[in-house]
Amino acid sequence: MRRITLNLLPGLEVEFVDRDRALAQITEWAEKSTRWPVVIFGPEGCGKTAFLRQAASGLRELGYDVFYLHPLDRVFAAEVDDPDVKSLFLDLVRKTLEDERWGRLALAVFDLTREILKKRRRKIAIIADDVFQAIGLDKAAAYVKGLLNTIEHPVYSYEKIVVLVATSEGMSRSEIGRHRWADIMPMWNMAKDGFTQLYEAIPGVKPLFEEAWRWTGGNPHMLLELHKSGWSVDAVVKALIRDKELTSSFIAKWRRWLEAAVEDPEALWSPDTPEELIKQLTEKNLIVYNMYDRDPYFWIDQPPPERDPELGIGRNVAWQTPIHREAVRRALEEVGLG
Ligand SMILES: Nc1ncnc2c1ncn2[C@@H]1O[C@H](COP(=O)(O)OP(=O)(O)OP(=O)(O)O)[C@@H](O)[C@H]1O
Ligand SMILES: [Mg+2]
Numbered sequence: 001m002r003r004i005t006l007n008l009l010p011g012l013e014v015e016f017v018d019r020d021r022a023l024a025q026i027t028e029w030a031e032k033s034t035r036w037p038v039v040i041f042g043p044e045g046c047g048k049t050a051f052l053r054q055a056a057s058g059l060r061e062l063g064y065d066v067f068y069l070h071p072l073d074r075v076f077a078a079e080v081d082d083p084d085v086k087s088l089f090l091d092l093v094r095k096t097l098e099d100e101r102w103g104r105l106a107l108a109v110f111d112l113t114r115e116i117l118k119k120r121r122r123k124i125a126i127i128a129d130d131v132f133q134a135i136g137l138d139k140a141a142a143y144v145k146g147l148l149n150t151i152e153h154p155v156y157s158y159e160k161i162v163v164l165v166a167t168s169e170g171m172s173r174s175e176i177g178r179h180r181w182a183d184i185m186p187m188w189n190m191a192k193d194g195f196t197q198l199y200e201a202i203p204g205v206k207p208l209f210e211e212a213w214r215w216t217g218g219n220p221h222m223l224l225e226l227h228k229s230g231w232s233v234d235a236v237v238k239a240l241i242r243d244k245e246l247t248s249s250f251i252a253k254w255r256r257w258l259e260a261a262v263e264d265p266e267a268l269w270s271p272d273t274p275e276e277l278i279k280q281l282t283e284k285n286l287i288v289y290n291m292y293d294r295d296p297y298f299w300i301d302q303p304p305p306e307r308d309p310e311l312g313i314g315r316n317v318a319w320q321t322p323i324h325r326e327a328v329r330r331a332l333e334e335v336g337l338g
Pocket of ligand 1: 015044
């Protein structure tokens with residue numbers, strides 16, 4: 001499978017690095033089809049979008065007609081052989097860009113898939129990145145059900161089908177999970193080897209690799225944030241405290257729990273942890289709660305280690321990255337002083 005090129009920084013292109021197992025998983029799906037829509041979740045910035053783009057390209061290479069939707073970035077593509085379907089899709093994209101009714105476009109993919117299959121049995125892939133944020137979390141489950149129907153009850157039969165969805169919305173996992181209409185698979189930050197390659201691709205003065213690793217835990221987006229800030233952990237942490245709204249009332253309300261969690265995230269697994277706190281930490285994309293068994297079968301690419309106290313990974317609960325943990329730690333300190 002050819003590796004795609006990604007724009008790491010303005011003017012700096014890199015090849016999609018590492019994630020060898022994930023690439024093998026694409027090939028396997030292409031051979032067998034996905035029996036359920038695969039819904040991928042994981043820490044913000046861990047590389048879900050990059051992976052879906054790589055999957056779209058790889059599946060096209062393997063003879064698939066590919067629909068790719070990424071409403072948040074306003075990127076839509078129909079890499080299909082049928083020119084009529086392609087122009088129908090492009091017309092819809094144009095209209096949607098005018099009135100921002102993303103739901104309509106997301107739904108149109110069902111009709112377009114049918115249109116393609118009406119003429120000939122084919123291999124079809126639907127790849128939807130962060131659609132739930134665009135169509136609304138309340139419609140996420142219904143959309144996944146629609147995707148499942150396309151797999152289970154196609155009006156015209158297909159040769160193979162691959163349906164991949166990614167979400168960076170912490171809450172969508174439970175929203176979709178309770179229906180059991182999808183194969184929900186986590187993806188973690190990059191493993192050390194792969195992350196080394198990204199680190200090396202970044203030009204200029206930079207901290208020692210071990211330091212970059214300790215702060216980012218292999219999260220490519222955090223690496224880029226650090227780079228952007230001139231490697232100021234302090235600036236990145238301050239921005240997180242602001243954006244995640246780690247306000248004095250939030251911190252004061254949950255102080256006891258948060259103090260324990262920055263020491264060991266697994267503290268939040270204790271049965272008396274308030275559900276409201278878990279919900280808020282999940283919504284804020286600070287932690288991943290109820291981590292999957294580390295059997296690679298359940299994961300996209302390689303699973304994280306069972307525990308890594310330095311990176312803030314516990315068996316059942318993990319900080320998304322060490323910087324997320326640091327933001328909470330710093331907020332606790334500041335509110336304490338205030
Ligand atoms: N395997 C990879 N090779 C090269 N660059 C990568 C790889 N994975 C991620 N990146 C780069 O790291 C950055 C963050 O990745 P990406 O946007 O895919 O994360 P994400 O999980 O989709 O984030 P979000 O949760 O915000 O949607 C991007 O600039 C992306 O191009
Ligand atoms: Mg993304």
